[in-house]
Amino acid sequence: MSCRKRCKRELLKFAQYLFRLITGTLNTDSVEDELELSAVRHRPEGLEKLEAQTRFSRKELQILYRGFKNECPSGVVNEDTFKDIYSQFFPQGDASTYAHFLFNAFDTDHNGSVSFEDFVMGLSILLRGSVQEKLNWAFNLYDINKDGYITKEEMLDIMKAIYDMMGKCTYPILKEETPRQHVDMFFQKMDKNKDGVVTIDEFIDCCQNDENIMRSMQLFENVI
Amino acid sequence: MAAGVAAWLPLARAAAIGWMPVANCPMPIAPRDHSKRQDELIILNVSGRRFQTWRTTLDRYPDTLLGSSEKEFFYNEETKEYFFDRDPDAFRSVLNFYRTGKLHYPRYECISAYDEELAFFGIIPEIIGDCCYEEYKDRKRENAERLMDDQEENKDSKLPNMNFRETMWRAFENPHTSTMALVFYYVTGFFIAVSVITNVVETVPCGSTPNQKDVPCGERYTVAFFCMDTACVMIFTVEYLLRLFAAPSRYRFMRSVMSIIDVVAILPYYIGLVMTNNEDVSGAFVTLRVFRVFRIFKFSRHSQGLRILGYTLKSCASELGFLLFSLTMAIIIFATVMFYAEKGSSSSKFTSIPASFWYTIVTMTTLGYGDMVPKTIAGKIFGSICSLSGVLVIALPVPVIVSNFSRIYHQNQRADKRRAQKKARLARIRIAKTCSSNAYLQRKRNGLLSELLDLTTSEEEQQHLNKSTSLLESQHHHLLHCLEKTTSLSLSLSLSLSLSLSLAVSQAHEFIDEQMFEQNCVESALQSYPSRSPSLSSQEGFTGTCCSCRSRKSIPLPNSSMSTTHTHTQGLQELSALHIQCAEQQGHSSSRSSLNMQPNEVGRFNCRERQITTAIISIPSPPAPIPEGDGHGPPNPGPSISTTASSNIVKVSAL
Numbered sequence: 105m106s107c108r109k110r111c112k113r114e115l116l117k118f119a120q121y122l123f124r125l126i127t128g129t130l131n132t133d134s135v136e137d138e139l140e141l142s143a144v145r146h147r148p149e150g151l152e153k154l155e156a157q158t159r160f161s162r163k164e165l166q167i168l169y170r171g172f173k174n175e176c177p178s179g180v181v182n183e184d185t186f187k188d189i190y191s192q193f194f195p196q197g198d199a200s201t202y203a204h205f206l207f208n209a210f211d212t213d214h215n216g217s218v219s220f221e222d223f224v225m226g227l228s229i230l231l232r233g234s235v236q237e238k239l240n241w242a243f244n245l246y247d248i249n250k251d252g253y254i255t256k257e258e259m260l261d262i263m264k265a266i267y268d269m270m271g272k273c274t275y276p277i278l279k280e281e282t283p284r285q286h287v288d289m290f291f292q293k294m295d296k297n298k299d300g301v302v303t304i305d306e307f308i309d310c311c312q313n314d315e316n317i318m319r320s321m322q323l324f325e326n327v328i
Numbered sequence: 329m330a331a332g333v334a335a336w337l338p339l340a341r342a343a344a345i346g347w348m349p350v351a352n353c354p355m356p357i358a359p360r361d362h363s364k365r366q367d368e369l370i371i372l373n374v375s376g377r378r379f380q381t382w383r384t385t386l387d388r389y390p391d392t393l394l395g396s397s398e399k400e401f402f403y404n405e406e407t408k409e410y411f412f413d414r415d416p417d418a419f420r421s422v423l424n425f426y427r428t429g430k431l432h433y434p435r436y437e438c439i440s441a442y443d444e445e446l447a448f449f450g451i452i453p454e455i456i457g458d459c460c461y462e463e464y465k466d467r468k469r470e471n472a473e474r475l476m477d478d479q480e481e482n483k484d485s486k487l488p489n490m491n492f493r494e495t496m497w498r499a500f501e502n503p504h505t506s507t508m509a510l511v512f513y514y515v516t517g518f519f520i521a522v523s524v525i526t527n528v529v530e531t532v533p534c535g536s537t538p539n540q541k542d543v544p545c546g547e548r549y550t551v552a553f554f555c556m557d558t559a560c561v562m563i564f565t566v567e568y569l570l571r572l573f574a575a576p577s578r579y580r581f582m583r584s585v586m587s588i589i590d591v592v593a594i595l596p597y598y599i600g601l602v603m604t605n606n607e608d609v610s611g612a613f614v615t616l617r618v619f620r621v622f623r624i625f626k627f628s629r630h631s632q633g634l635r636i637l638g639y640t641l642k643s644c645a646s647e648l649g650f651l652l653f654s655l656t657m658a659i660i661i662f663a664t665v666m667f668y669a670e671k672g673s674s675s676s677k678f679t680s681i682p683a684s685f686w687y688t689i690v691t692m693t694t695l696g697y698g699d700m701v702p703k704t705i706a707g708k709i710f711g712s713i714c715s716l717s718g719v720l721v722i723a724l725p726v727p728v729i730v731s732n733f734s735r736i737y738h739q740n741q742r743a744d745k746r747r748a749q750k751k752a753r754l755a756r757i758r759i760a761k762t763c764s765s766n767a768y769l770q771r772k773r774n775g776l777l778s779e780l781l782d783l784t785t786s787e788e789e790q791q792h793l794n795k796s797t798s799l800l801e802s803q804h805h806h807l808l809h810c811l812e813k814t815t816s817l818s819l820s821l822s823l824s825l826s827l828s829l830s831l832a833v834s835q836a837h838e839f840i841d842e843q844m845f846e847q848n849c850v851e852s853a854l855q856s857y858p859s860r861s862p863s864l865s866s867q868e869g870f871t872g873t874c875c876s877c878r879s880r881k882s883i884p885l886p887n888s889s890m891s892t893t894h895t896h897t898q899g900l901q902e903l904s905a906l907h908i909q910c911a912e913q914q915g916h917s918s919s920r921s922s923l924n925m926q927p928n929e930v931g932r933f934n935c936r937e938r939q940i941t942t943a944i945i946s947i948p949s950p951p952a953p954i955p956e957g958d959g960h961g962p963p964n965p966g967p968s969i970s971t972t973a974s975s976n977i978v979k980v981s982a983l
Contacts, residue, residue: 167367168338170382174427175336193340206343223339230342238345245346266347290350311349320348320355324341 146179148220158224159232165224172220180217183207197271205265209245231324238321239308253301259287371409372423377416378409385426392450394426418445425451433460439467496574516567517630523560523623526553561597564590564623586629593623636740640733647732651725655692658721662688662714669707676703687711692718 148154154165176185183204190203210218210226229237244250248258263283270278294302294310311317348355370386372379372394389395404411412419418437422445425431433442433456446453456464490498499509530546530553546553568590575581596616628634641648663684670678677700678684687700691714702711812818 171336171338189336190340193337206346209343209346227339227342230345231338239349242346242349246349263350266350286350286352289352307349316351316354317348320351321345323348323355323358324345326358326360 146217146219148179154221154224157221158228160224160228168224168227169220172223180219181223182217186210186218194269194271196273197269199269201265202262202269205245205248205262208248209241235312235318235321236308239311240304243304243307253303254307255301256287256291259290259302260284263287263290372419373404373407373409373411374414374416374419375412377419379419379423381423381426388426388429389451394422394449396450398450414448415441415445418442422446422449422451425455430457431455431460432457433464435463439464439471443468493574494576496570497576500571500574512567513630516563517627519560519563520623520626520630522556523564524621526556526560527620527623557597560623561594564594564626568594586626589622589625589628592619593626596620632740633737636737637733640729640736643736644729644732647725647728651722654721654724658692658714658717659685659688662692662710662717665710666702666707666714669704669710670702673703673707678702678707688714691715693722694718 155162186207187200187203191199210222212222229241246254246262263286267283294306296306368383369380370383386394393399399410402410402412421432421434499506503509503513531544533542534545581587596619599616663681667678667681667684670676690697702708
């Protein structure tokens, strides 16, 4: 908008304000309009449908939903709430960046909020899925722009976010180049054709050949 | 980690899979949940109202009663629920805390009751959510202030051993404690008034002689006024010195406001005495006389309202300061403006800015003397703006000061009222308490009765006796009895108690016969104890009568069983009262006479009358003056009674 137009608008507003001042009209409550954010109310799909889509039993779904609804009475989690909740598990560091990536990984339809279906689908993959599915999910997490390739920059971002969660007081002290070194190590391991990016096949292949990773994938079987 | 988000821990753990591919080191083994309980509903029965919740809801806060294994102590096996004998209304907020993670303070609850509930359930009050925290803190502060008020009043109670100095200080601080203090209080008040009036009247022109102009009274009757002044100052000096002597901390007293006022009130006189009638210093002397008006502040010791006012001003110091500051700012601004506005006009009174201060102050406080008025148009415009703004600036802090004063004044009123009611309240509470604490000693006598007489009492009477004491009481009594046995001392009632008792029982005339009955039996029982008293000879007679008592006892039994337990205890009360009175070592002749009166009232039992009196006399109690001079049994000194048990018993009677 041009300067002239802006000045004109400002002048008009000031004139209006003076007029209201002199005649003594009451201030309309303009504040409340802004607070009328759409109160999102989301109801999940039926229990049977979710039972079919996920690998949880009816009872487990009930327990999950109760916990979910308790924290988020409106039925959806937006990013700030998610960051809040996740940060409470890591009080010593700053978990907001990683929470942001996690949120994007859970929010499969990318509408800015995680509903109960997203929540439970994600959990179903992570806890009851096959190794392939889990690795798929992890790849999806690392691939920030969801283009099918993990670049060094993306990996560096993820790595920094993970190290941020540790906080300042670590032993040995976190050095500047540690995340970068870690990323280099990762790429050395994963990037077979040395093209600077890791594709999904490279990733899955490499992980399946690594015993440690395979073993740790089974770690959280009994979470629910 | 806030336990409220415990529900999301599974998510966080599941998401940890995202770290696995990038991890360098192998992962630790995950903990297993061995107690794999299905989430179950828990029933919490709070005084009959049933609350139900999931177990995991309660597990969210493991450091509280409900969240930890402490609740197992309250588990009721038969009904399979947890029973708490607490207030169900307050429990609502407690349970909501588990559900929502926020603790709310319900406004209708009493603050101390709520605190107790929180303490019981192991929840710290600091968790109260922001929405209710202000309210909670305010109520708590009010409560604490009130309790502190009460405690301060307790300090007024007279300590048993106060030396002269402390008594004097107490008399000064609270004139209502003794007549002397009250007299002193009024005398000083009178003299303050006299002094102030003298100062005022001194300056009034009284009567003019024809060839002189009006002279003030002070110069006409110099001697009279001087004497009056001297007298007042003497009184004030004496008072000040006495207070100084009596003060517990002299240094602190000298620093206090009232003492400074006292000093300022009497100092001018002494300075005037010391100084000669020099012309140069008389000017200064006159100035000093002004300070005599400070004597009027001495009234604040006599008037609570003045003290409150002073206290209010002190507590509103910031508001007053703000008022002053804003006024000063406004004065300077407007004075400057007026000065420059009026600079042009001729013969303007606004000669300088400081000169304009006077106009501004007079205008802003809406006084408007009219000795300085603006003449130019600009001056008039600014002058009107000045007077309008003056009203606003002054009106703003005034409500704050007024509300502060009102609050403090009402607080004081309430404190006074409470103090007045306190005496009555405490007396009532004391009576209630003493009635229950008597029960032990009565019971002891009951026990004695049954022990010594070896009564083969009928079942009814036994039940009768036992009915009047609950299990709790009997256990308490047993405990006290054990203590007595341990220390080989015995508990006794105080005199005041006994008097109140006897007063309480004096109305029970119609049950006299039973009382006499029991009285006799007890006395004979007491006398049947082996003692070296020469009244032994009479003892046989007593045992004889005791048997007769016993035989006769069977007759009125039906009556007694029909009568209420209240009567029974009443009889025993009288009994104990009688014994107390007789054994009282302070030689209360009044009580003795009343003692003798009661047997006399019961004219029918003449034969017993004699027995009664003699029995009383022959109770071996150390220096008890014997009333009837029967010559019976000189008071056996206590130590002559060898057995400890007997000493116990004797002492009981010697109460």
